[in-house]
Amino acid sequence: MTYRSLRYPRLTAVAAVAALVVVAGCADSKRDTGSGSGGTGASGGTFVFAGSADPVTLDPFFASDGESFRPARQIFEGLVGTKPGTADPAPLLATSWQTAQDGLSTTFELQSGVKFQDGTDFNADAACWNFDRWYNTPPGIGQTEDQSYYWISLFKGFAKGDLTDSVYKSCTVDGDNKITVALTQPFAGFVAALSLPSFSMQSPTAIKKWGATGQDDPSQSEYATAHPTGTGPFVFQSWDKGNQITLTRNENYWGEKALVDEVRIVPIAEPKARADALLNGEIDGFDLVGPADISRLQDAGFQIANRPAFNILYLGINQAVKPLDDIRVRQAIAYAIDKEAVINASMPEGTKPALEFVPDSVNGYTPDVKTYDYDPAKAKDLLAQAGAQNLTIQFNYPTDVTRPYMPSPGDTFNAIRSELEAVGINVKPQADRWDPDYLDRIQGGKDHGIHLLGWTGDYNDTDNFLGVFFGRKSNEWGFENQKLFDALTKARGIPVVSDQTPVYQKINQQVMDFLPGIPIASPVPSLAFDPKVKGYVPSPVQDEPWNLVSVQ
Amino acid sequence: MLRFIVRRLALMIPVLVGLSILLFVWVRALPGDPARAMLGERATPEAIDQINKIYGFKEPVFGQYFTYVGRLLHGDFGASTRDGRSVVSTFFEQFPATIELAVAALLFAVALGIPLGFWAGRRIGGWVDNLVVSGSLLGVVTPVFFLAILLKLVFADWLGWLPTSRRQDARIEATHVTNFYVLDGVITREWDASWDAIVHLILPAVALGTIPLAIIVRITRASVAEVMSEDYVRTAVSKGLPPQIVSRRHILRNAMLPVITTIGLWTGLLLSGAVLTESVFEWNGIGRYLFLAIGQRDYPVLQGYILFIALIYSLVNLAVDVSYGVIDPRVRVS
Numbered sequence: 001m002t003y004r005s006l007r008y009p010r011l012t013a014v015a016a017v018a019a020l021v022v023v024a025g026c027a028d029s030k031r032d033t034g035s036g037s038g039g040t041g042a043s044g045g046t047f048v049f050a051g052s053a054d055p056v057t058l059d060p061f062f063a064s065d066g067e068s069f070r071p072a073r074q075i076f077e078g079l080v081g082t083k084p085g086t087a088d089p090a091p092l093l094a095t096s097w098q099t100a101q102d103g104l105s106t107t108f109e110l111q112s113g114v115k116f117q118d119g120t121d122f123n124a125d126a127a128c129w130n131f132d133r134w135y136n137t138p139p140g141i142g143q144t145e146d147q148s149y150y151w152i153s154l155f156k157g158f159a160k161g162d163l164t165d166s167v168y169k170s171c172t173v174d175g176d177n178k179i180t181v182a183l184t185q186p187f188a189g190f191v192a193a194l195s196l197p198s199f200s201m202q203s204p205t206a207i208k209k210w211g212a213t214g215q216d217d218p219s220q221s222e223y224a225t226a227h228p229t230g231t232g233p234f235v236f237q238s239w240d241k242g243n244q245i246t247l248t249r250n251e252n253y254w255g256e257k258a259l260v261d262e263v264r265i266v267p268i269a270e271p272k273a274r275a276d277a278l279l280n281g282e283i284d285g286f287d288l289v290g291p292a293d294i295s296r297l298q299d300a301g302f303q304i305a306n307r308p309a310f311n312i313l314y315l316g317i318n319q320a321v322k323p324l325d326d327i328r329v330r331q332a333i334a335y336a337i338d339k340e341a342v343i344n345a346s347m348p349e350g351t352k353p354a355l356e357f358v359p360d361s362v363n364g365y366t367p368d369v370k371t372y373d374y375d376p377a378k379a380k381d382l383l384a385q386a387g388a389q390n391l392t393i394q395f396n397y398p399t400d401v402t403r404p405y406m407p408s409p410g411d412t413f414n415a416i417r418s419e420l421e422a423v424g425i426n427v428k429p430q431a432d433r434w435d436p437d438y439l440d441r442i443q444g445g446k447d448h449g450i451h452l453l454g455w456t457g458d459y460n461d462t463d464n465f466l467g468v469f470f471g472r473k474s475n476e477w478g479f480e481n482q483k484l485f486d487a488l489t490k491a492r493g494i495p496v497v498s499d500q501t502p503v504y505q506k507i508n509q510q511v512m513d514f515l516p517g518i519p520i521a522s523p524v525p526s527l528a529f530d531p532k533v534k535g536y537v538p539s540p541v542q543d544e545p546w547n548l549v550s551v552q
Numbered sequence: 553m554l555r556f557i558v559r560r561l562a563l564m565i566p567v568l569v570g571l572s573i574l575l576f577v578w579v580r581a582l583p584g585d586p587a588r589a590m591l592g593e594r595a596t597p598e599a600i601d602q603i604n605k606i607y608g609f610k611e612p613v614f615g616q617y618f619t620y621v622g623r624l625l626h627g628d629f630g631a632s633t634r635d636g637r638s639v640v641s642t643f644f645e646q647f648p649a650t651i652e653l654a655v656a657a658l659l660f661a662v663a664l665g666i667p668l669g670f671w672a673g674r675r676i677g678g679w680v681d682n683l684v685v686s687g688s689l690l691g692v693v694t695p696v697f698f699l700a701i702l703l704k705l706v707f708a709d710w711l712g713w714l715p716t717s718r719r720q721d722a723r724i725e726a727t728h729v730t731n732f733y734v735l736d737g738v739i740t741r742e743w744d745a746s747w748d749a750i751v752h753l754i755l756p757a758v759a760l761g762t763i764p765l766a767i768i769v770r771i772t773r774a775s776v777a778e779v780m781s782e783d784y785v786r787t788a789v790s791k792g793l794p795p796q797i798v799s800r801r802h803i804l805r806n807a808m809l810p811v812i813t814t815i816g817l818w819t820g821l822l823l824s825g826a827v828l829t830e831s832v833f834e835w836n837g838i839g840r841y842l843f844l845a846i847g848q849r850d851y852p853v854l855q856g857y858i859l860f861i862a863l864i865y866s867l868v869n870l871a872v873d874v875s876y877g878v879i880d881p882r883v884r885v886s
Contacts, residue, residue: 048722056635144606145599146590162602220636241637241645242836244722264722268834276709276716283722435847436589443595444588453593468594
């Protein structure tokens with residue numbers, strides 16, 4: 001057959017390929033001009049920053065996740081802030097405060113002449129209105145820990161609903177710029193807690209106009225998705241969900257006005273994808289740098305900034321499983337682990353080994369605790385004494401996750417596993433997906449042996465670490481130690497922080513003698529920036545307002 | 553024809569009802585506690601109980617189902633337990649992104665696939681054919697996520713020609729009217745925004761379009777080869793018709809039917825959300841959102857999205873069946 005003569009114009013395919021190449025080439029030149037936009041000088045320009053996910057809501061009272069707090073830190077301010085670069089409380093919208101001797105009331109002097117971004121005055125009325133709003137959150141979805149987590153965990157209850165034993169009692173206006181907040185019981189962490197973004201001051205006018213009514217989900221109201229209004233250095237502009245948030249400079253800001261004209265916050269889920277986007281000039285900086293990307297970014301001339309570590313990674317031990325209830329076995333595990341080696345294998349440079357279950361910047365930290373320095377011979381001895389030479393234990397670790405306290409769980413697991421095997425412990429690895437299988441296994445049931453987990457502190461409060469871990473009997477630890485539970489309950493009730501310090505130091509010693517688990521390290525969380533970015537001050541509790549950031 | 557369409561639409565109702573029941577049971581059979589997934593590592597037993605109470609996770613499944621269906625009948629698909637957003641509104645916000653990507657991938661697959669397949673099919677055993685056949689085999693067997701990562705590594709990370717992820721540069725001033733970014737730029741005359749959206753489409757579209765491309769090439773090739781051996785083609789050639797006319801009227805048109813079926817099938821599949829491609833390229837479409845929902849046991853999103861996807865898939869199939877009649881009058885008669 002002679003069909004070869006039946007010619008079809010063969011150019012189509014070639015043209016298509018050529019078009020693709022041309023498009024790609026043009027894209028290149030376009031993007032080069034795109035990244036260096038704007039005029040000269042230190043102010044002006046757009047700061048594009050990538051987080052790991054879209055915020056859940058822009059009303060920080062109903063949020064507890066870092067991604068929702070990120071824009072909130074720019075739009076809002078609380079009565080109390082933090083000293084830059086630390087977790088310690090500092091004046092912000094309140095210029096000073098005085099707590100009564102009995103710890104039952106605190107008087108705040110407020111900054112005068114401050115206005116919300118919608119022109120509403122910030123004054124004593126507005127401040128008390130905010131306290132009352134939190135306390136009067138209607139029963140329902142807004143009263144779950146999924147939403148008003150910080151109010152529930154710190155103030156315990158609301159005016160109405162299932163949780164009524166509120167620590168908060170009332171807020172009284174004592175003058176234009178003076179309020180007194182009364183509590184029903186002493187709460188030493190009260191002032192420090194107010195530095196959380198959840199307790200930001202929000203505009204009463206805007207909430208009355210746009211806020212949720214009735215049974216509607218308050219975290220998804222018009223206010224919380226399109227009209228968040230605070231006193232901060234940036235004004236909310238728009239939120240293209242799943243895509244980006246745009247904020248612009250607050251021209252009437254009472255403090256130091258922002259240098260950049262605009263801020264855009266974008267969600268990029270994978271750490272490597274965030275690094276790729278920075279290297280390719282698509283963003284100016286990002287949070288939660290993967291340890292594997294740090295040297296790649298540094299080699300290419302990008303800046304890495306470390307947050308002071310405010311977290312703890314530990315190896316948990318489940319005492320419901322025999323013979324882990326034997327203190328000698330737990331000590332053997334502790335002596336078997338070379339923390340420095342684990343850090344070198346799986347954590348960013350600058351990470352320090354941990355002595356106890358709180359990082360060193362937390363109130364009540366003491367270097368004077370029983371330590372378990374790496375000593376494999378001693379570990380073997382202790383195992384022999386306990387009659388556990390042929391010990392086999394399940395070792396649980398999560399996959400598909402990085403947490404600030406756990407940048408690379410698989411590598412941490414491998415490092416610890418080989419050390420345990422070196423002293424003759426048989427390790428039975430058990431990996432689970434973080435969401436939701438891992439936490440289900442560790443916290444929801446008894447079928448686990450030793451495991452990796454940790455915590456990032458919210459603000460400077462010891463109970464926020466020790467109380468969370470050891471405040472009561474739990475599936476995670478599987479032990480009953482009434483003495484420890486009681487000591488923690490008592491410490492929490494001490495009205496003054498300075499009086500808590502020695503008590504918590506004692507508890508830290510008590511915990512390290514009891515050795516419910518092995519604190520491993522406080523990994524330094526990293527941020528990465530384009531070389532042109534200046535003025536970003538990392539904070540251990542992510543209290544990082546961007547008014548001093550410049551991109552020119 | 554109208555009767556046919558109405559009957560097919562009516563048949564979809566029992567299918568969707570059955571699917572909604574299966575889905576409802578299936579998502580609840582997944583291991584993992586949604587309340588714990590919502591609260592993370594700070595979950596206390598009290599908080600978990602409270603979430604279960606408010607969301608009704610521990611109610612009997614039948615009761616939960618009837619409540620759910622009752623709300624569905626009012627158009628209420630519920631809200632995500634992960635981010636609190638209404639399932640219906642997020643779906644319609646994200647679906648344009650998925651459509652845009654699917655259309656770009658299909659354009660890539662069809663614009664390259666049909667000519668290549670035609671070219672190869674006309675000379676079975678020639679060098680072009682060998683090249684096309686082996687190339688398409690490679691295309692079919694390469695996993696999408698692998699190709700996606702590879703393309704990104706070469707064209708974005710190493711060469712820096714194309715953006716690494718997302719739908720549009722964060723610095724571009726773009727107004728989004730329809731959420732079809734390319735179209736939005738045209739409507740608002742923000743040409744850079746349109747252009748930027750196209751540039752962002754290239755890598756994901758190529759990654760997503762490669763498997764359909766390979767399949768379209770193979771089907772076109774086989775179909776063309778078969779049609780060329782038909783008597784009417786020989787007749788047309790021997791009666792002296794110009795080759796272009798034989799190609800267009802006699803070969804291409806007759807060879808297209810199986811190709812249209814394949815394209816229709818792939819349209820349905822691509823519109824169902826490209827979970828892997830969207831995740832690799834951080835594409836804000838339904839596939840990526842579904843992926844996040846699975847991890848968090850986000851029941852309302854899983855149920856709602858999969859039902860929507862099933863509905864869309866059925867509608868696309870119906871459209872394909874209807875289009876046969878337009879392309880090939882013989883189908884209409886039978």
